[in-house]
Amino acid sequence: MFDQLRRSVTERTESLHECRRCGTDVEEADGRCPACGSTEIAHYEF
Numbered sequence: 001m002f003d004q005l006r007r008s009v010t011e012r013t014e015s016l017h018e019c020r021r022c023g024t025d026v027e028e029a030d031g032r033c034p035a036c037g038s039t040e041i042a043h044y045e046f
């Protein structure tokens, strides 16, 4: 049960969102950069 939970969490971390302006990691794709306030977020998947 806990193994399945852990696996789903790991899959979520395989994508990365990063501010296009300053390069800060942003947790949500639709979010706003906490550092500079930009809404231009780049989305990378591994």
Ligand SMILES: [Zn+2]
Residues within 6 Å of the ligand: 019, 020, 021, 022, 023, 024, 033, 034, 035, 036, 037, 038
């Ligand atoms: Zn930024």
